[in-house]
Amino acid sequence: MRAKAKPVPEKVTGFFEYPRPSVAVDLVVFTIIDADLKVLLIRRGEAPFKGSWALPGGFLRVGMTPKEQGEDVDTAAARELSEETGLPEGSVFFEQLYTFGAADRDPRGRVVTVAYYALVRPTLAPLVKAGGDAAHAQWVSTQELKRLTLAFDHAEILETALTRIQGKIDYSNIAFELVPDSFSIPELRAVHEVIKGQSYDRGNFRRRFNRMLTDGIIEPAPGKRITASKPAKVYRFRGTRR
Amino acid sequence: MRAKAKPVPEKVTGFFEYPRPSVAVDLVVFTIIDADLKVLLIRRGEAPFKGSWALPGGFLRVGMTPKEQGEDVDTAAARELSEETGLPEGSVFFEQLYTFGAADRDPRGRVVTVAYYALVRPTLAPLVKAGGDAAHAQWVSTQELKRLTLAFDHAEILETALTRIQGKIDYSNIAFELVPDSFSIPELRAVHEVIKGQSYDRGNFRRRFNRMLTDGIIEPAPGKRITASKPAKVYRFRGTRR
DNA sequence: CCAAAAGTGTTAACAGTACACCCATGG
DNA sequence: CCATGGGTGTACTGTTAACACTTTTGG
Numbered sequence: 001m002r003a004k005a006k007p008v009p010e011k012v013t014g015f016f017e018y019p020r021p022s023v024a025v026d027l028v029v030f031t032i033i034d035a036d037l038k039v040l041l042i043r044r045g046e047a048p049f050k051g052s053w054a055l056p057g058g059f060l061r062v063g064m065t066p067k068e069q070g071e072d073v074d075t076a077a078a079r080e081l082s083e084e085t086g087l088p089e090g091s092v093f094f095e096q097l098y099t100f101g102a103a104d105r106d107p108r109g110r111v112v113t114v115a116y117y118a119l120v121r122p123t124l125a126p127l128v129k130a131g132g133d134a135a136h137a138q139w140v141s142t143q144e145l146k147r148l149t150l151a152f153d154h155a156e157i158l159e160t161a162l163t164r165i166q167g168k169i170d171y172s173n174i175a176f177e178l179v180p181d182s183f184s185i186p187e188l189r190a191v192h193e194v195i196k197g198q199s200y201d202r203g204n205f206r207r208r209f210n211r212m213l214t215d216g217i218i219e220p221a222p223g224k225r226i227t228a229s230k231p232a233k234v235y236r237f238r239g240t241r242r
Numbered sequence: 243m244r245a246k247a248k249p250v251p252e253k254v255t256g257f258f259e260y261p262r263p264s265v266a267v268d269l270v271v272f273t274i275i276d277a278d279l280k281v282l283l284i285r286r287g288e289a290p291f292k293g294s295w296a297l298p299g300g301f302l303r304v305g306m307t308p309k310e311q312g313e314d315v316d317t318a319a320a321r322e323l324s325e326e327t328g329l330p331e332g333s334v335f336f337e338q339l340y341t342f343g344a345a346d347r348d349p350r351g352r353v354v355t356v357a358y359y360a361l362v363r364p365t366l367a368p369l370v371k372a373g374g375d376a377a378h379a380q381w382v383s384t385q386e387l388k389r390l391t392l393a394f395d396h397a398e399i400l401e402t403a404l405t406r407i408q409g410k411i412d413y414s415n416i417a418f419e420l421v422p423d424s425f426s427i428p429e430l431r432a433v434h435e436v437i438k439g440q441s442y443d444r445g446n447f448r449r450r451f452n453r454m455l456t457d458g459i460i461e462p463a464p465g466k467r468i469t470a471s472k473p474a475k476v477y478r479f480r481g482t483r484r
Numbered sequence: 485c486c487a488a489a490a491g492t493g494t495t496a497a498c499a500g501t502a503c504a505c506c507c508a509t510g511g
Numbered sequence: 512c513c514a515t516g517g518g519t520g521t522a523c524t525g526t527t528a529a530c531a532c533t534t535t536t537g538g
Binding site for chain 4: 207
């Protein structure tokens with residue numbers, strides 16, 4: 001059912017003649033501060049939804065000519081992520097989440113948004129508000145978030161992101177994106193607990209961890225964690241450090 | 243060369259003034275015929291990639307006014323799916339896959355495509371070519387597909403879809419979308435084997451299946467399968483029959 | 485030495501794997 | 512009655528889960 005509908009000029013299907021939607025990129029940026037899962041939100045300064053919280057994001061930059069067609073959607077996400085957090089590109093893990101395309105999701109006009117989620121290491125999280133464009137961005141706890149009303153369909157996007165990371169933490173390495181470069185087993189366990197909203201048995205978690213050790217996914221790191229009690233050994237993740 | 247964007251009424255952020263990409267929907271439609279996983283492909287009739295195989299798809303219909311903003315992206319996928327297969331809407335399972343947004347993925351201009359995958363019951367598969375617009379659509383085996391060159395980035399999209407269903411079949415119910423309404427255990431096992439490209443032990447697969455029985459996910463159905471040997475009992479999936 | 489949190493050990497239930505064997509049917 | 516493929520049983524192994532116990536630190 002391509003361009004059958006329309007009379008077609010030579011060679012080109014003619015799809016340029018149809019109205020096109022705007023394409024946006026929205027970001028669900030997570031971090032963990034004080035053993036609490038937080039999301040980066042901005043306060044909207046303009047209508048619609050003026051004054052309410054929203055996910056950071058922006059529009060895809062599109063070129064005018066076939067030669068210069070603008071940026072990749074992934075590139076746009078990386079750019080926005082860097083702009084909104086003030087952190088250098090490449091320092092934060094991110095991944096495409098889902099595309100939201102309800103016709104009426106933006107009252108201003110037709111906007112299809114490609115949502116991404118990102119995980120900021122707690123080491124970097126405090127630096128975020130220093131960024132230029134990010135002056136209005138804030139870390140909001142996912143706890144108090146239930147009481148807030150978000151702009152557009154951003155509540156749904158956020159819910160999708162939460163579900164995604166809750167699912168992926170069990171079979172992927174995303175948990176390592178939420179701890180410092182070297183970390184103790186209890187620290188990693190705390191990350192799992194915060195994200196899943198449940199507690200894990202110390203011993204059993206440790207055994208799972210040990211399998212990763214023998215599999216070479218993680219390795220011992222120098223140093224210890226100074227706590228109020230017995231100090232914990234620290235480890236390092238031996239994986240793709242983008 | 244393309245329609246300059248529209249002037250914008252007051253109050254609006256002005257994103258309408260920027261050039262916008264076209265948004266397409268592409269479909270990876272799977273079925274199983276003769277114990278072989280097949281994908282629905284079309285032969286392109288126009289440049290670019292004239293004559294080569296491509297995924298079915300089409301452009302998102304976008305309205306011109308804030309009141310009439312066109313169809314949801316999901317709706318567009320459902321519509322395309324119905325048009326390309328000739329099957330009624332709602333008869334085929336489909337789900338969003340991933341959004342492909344490389345700037346140069348279409349030489350004609352900027353096109354961001356939201357890819358979906360769909361699973362057609364083998365009962366319906368033979369009816370597909372009867373559909374009006376689908377006269378040029380064909381089921382192609384995923385085996386011989388490796389030897390073909392697909393248009394645009396469709397090879398990558400297809401690969402992503404394959405990986406997705408191979409992953410999901412283990413923890414979801416998508417396998418039931420590739421068998422008739424009533425099916426035997428060996429038939430279901432064949433689906434798993436075709437998709438994963440490996441064989442499963444009869445007895446062990448049966449045990450897994452039995453757990454679903456006691457969990458009430460499936461239930462016995464009337465009838466038997468007539469084979470060249472001992473007839474198999476048939477079952478029914480008690481789930482969302484979209 | 486005592487509280488607190490790291491780290492170890494033990495056991496039972498369950499799920500995955502491999503494989504041997506029985507059963508119903510068509511030819 | 513035999514080949515074929517459905518259906519069952521069993522023994523081994525690894526994983527999960529619950530929980531008790533030991534060790535090392537700071538105060």
